[in-house]
Amino acid sequence: MEVKTAKSAGFCFGVKRAVEKVYEVAGEKRSGVYTYGSIIHNEEVVGDLEKKGVSVLNSEEELKALAEGTVIIRSHGVPRRIYELLREKGLDYVDVTCPFVLKIHRIVERESRAGRHIVIIGDKDHPEVEGTRGWCEGPSTVIKTREEAEKFLREGHENVCIVSQTTFNYKNFQELVEILAKKRYDRLVLNTICNATNERQAEAAEIAKTVDAMIVIGGKHSSNTQKLFEICKGVCKNTYYIQTLADLDSDSFRSIQCVGITAGASTPNKIIEEVSKHVRIKF
Ligand code: F3S
16 A cells, blocks of 8 residues: 655644743643643643643633633634733743744734724634634624625625635635635735645645545544535545544455544644554555
């Protein structure tokens, strides 16, 4: 069996930096360390950190109830009010928001202050988008579908700044921006999709074109893994979404000559290597 593993599979710069920092803080403090939300969408890593005394705060209410400790802000970033809350409570915090996400916060803060309506192309329930919205000083709208874009046009906004969730699919972003450009109005478009995402998506599509089956590895709640899966499935119908080696169904790989492997930004290398080795040896 030939196996083609994407070079861009796995941790991106922002996630690697965040995970390393949590391990570092856990080593220094030994207890009372919290991440505001799971540091990454990977149960194995979160479980390992738990053993090292790192707990996950799952909501703003849990943060409000916290009396002491060190809170780590993950790479997705948080709304401004979370920083205010941390300061009010006098809690220590370590901010590992990815610099590319911080850049979007600064853009929406500046442009909304200048009176622009902020449009975020992305998923309104994603923590990164929630965080970005929390830096807008005026109205903001999240758009994910063509219908939502058409509706936004009908609403007749005049002065708009369009940014994107860092992990949004570039082609879909372009399509939505084209819809939003149908009307003549003051519009500032900033493509804030992260390069790590672009590269990973482009490489996955290239590999998917040349293989009989494709394996996409990542947490089930990881939006960038879900997008990778959609892209690969669009090119190679035998595409499988797994979280770990245990999810791999060997029957699906009978009579297959060549398999491609890619993984989302929160998938540890260890899991990618395990899957790759297994496929090479067992199939
Ligand atoms: Fe940052 Fe891009 Fe990763 S925005 S967290 S380097 S996907």
